[in-house]
Amino acid sequence: MTTQNPIQPFHVIPGAVVKDILNGLRHATIDMVAQTYLTHERGETVNPDSYFLRFPAQPANRIIALPAAIVDSEGDQSVSGIKWIASYPDNIKSGIPRASAVLILNDPETGYPYALLEGALISAVRTAASAVLGAWWLNGQNRHAATLSIIGGGVISRNILETFVADDWSFDSVGIHDLNAESAQALAEFGEQLGLPDVRLLSLEEALTADIVVFATSAGEPYVKGQGTFRPGQIVLNISLRDIGAEIIEESYNYFDNITHCLKANTSPHLAEQQYGHRDFVTGTVAQLIRGDLHVAQDKPLIYSPFGMGILDLAIGRMIHDIAVAAGTAIVIPSFFGEERRW
Incomplete structure (x- = not known):
């Protein structure tokens, strides 16, 4: 008897696709950030400290790991993963952005990663959404x-x-x-x-x-x-x-x-x-x-x-993943995992 493979297909979602999707979701990202904050307030997230990789000879540079998980009480919005974002301020002297990032999404049932997304734009948009949300409440x-x-x-x-x-x-x-x-x-x-x-x-x-x-x-x-x-x-x-x-x-x-x-x-x-x-x-x-x-x-x-919480990247990243897969703009990587069966 053959059972269905529980491992999700692995997709890569490049920056051009992320940007195209987010361009139409600016207002939706504010709502998503607000709902994610409320989810966190209910205790339905895991958001440990950020981890900083620093370089003694280059103190201005750093790469930050933000692991996180959303454990939604309804069960259909759960996701875990990590953002890996580099900040190199001197990049601007070369005409490129200071920050670069990737976002990995993991299946909460199997732990297998199922998506790799360009993360710098997601990070920028969720930061902006958090800022505007805060301004609205304070104003x-x-x-x-x-x-x-x-x-x-x-x-x-x-x-x-x-x-x-x-x-x-x-x-x-x-x-x-x-x-x-x-x-x-x-x-x-x-x-x-x-x-x-x-x-x-x-x-x-x-x-x-x-x-x-x-x-x-x-x-x-x-x-x-x-x-x-x-x-x-x-x-x-x-x-x-x-x-x-x-x-x-x-x-x-x-x-x-x-x-x-x-x-x-x-x-x-x-x-x-x-x-x-x-x-x-x-x-x-x-x-x-x-x-x-x-x-x-x-x-x-x-x-x-706002310090910047990894759960925000996960919430928006998951939304982008679902849209991109449905639209056929995510790039599937066949046989990404070398072993998908124990026997």
Whole structure:
């Protein structure tokens, strides 16, 4: 008697396919990120610490492993896997993106991997979706702000702008700041192509005054310091996590995707914990906002620091895999596994 082979076919989904699918799913990724945060809040995920591969002779470079699993209570959305993402800041000098990544999906029943996806775009889009989701909740569930500034002119910033537009946000003006003039100009031109109004290049000091300030840089330590830098009610999307000083964190309301994860690896919140010896500055998580467990006060600056959870990559990666396989755009690799039978 022959039993059906439980091993799923192995597919490779290249970047062009990932990009084509995600271009039509910008709003859906925000909903997916929100639902995944709620799944995590219910305890239906496994999301261990990220693992950093560092190089003593090249301290700016790192490769990060993010293993994770979603164990959905309904049973039909479960997946496990790992994102392997490299960050080499000097890549931009060669005109290529700082980050590159792959995402592997594993079958929760057999453990066998069944898909390899280009992961850098997935990572960028889920980061952007998390940022825009956080902005919406901190902004009183309102999709308008008079001024938006983006500090950092890379791939993440482009995706954040795209996601704001896809989510129907409006701004009176948008400011761009980057130490690299070419990067700043390129992002400003990209914003204009998206139809954003009054896109202009700003100094850092000017950028810090916007109603919503987005940090999306490769900074390794704080360079924005000083109490009173941000005003009460001002929204700071601390996406790159290491731009602002501990004293700014301490005097603000602070929201996270996962508190434990973010208070590590010398992020700005981690530096605040080390400097002040407590976590009193922690306000809560975006999932608590979604569930209505927390309400946003306006008497301090509002900072959202999402560390970036592997479960988000898995949720979006699984969605892309299913769409690509159904559409025939995923590349099947026959006989990928050398042994598929014990006998």
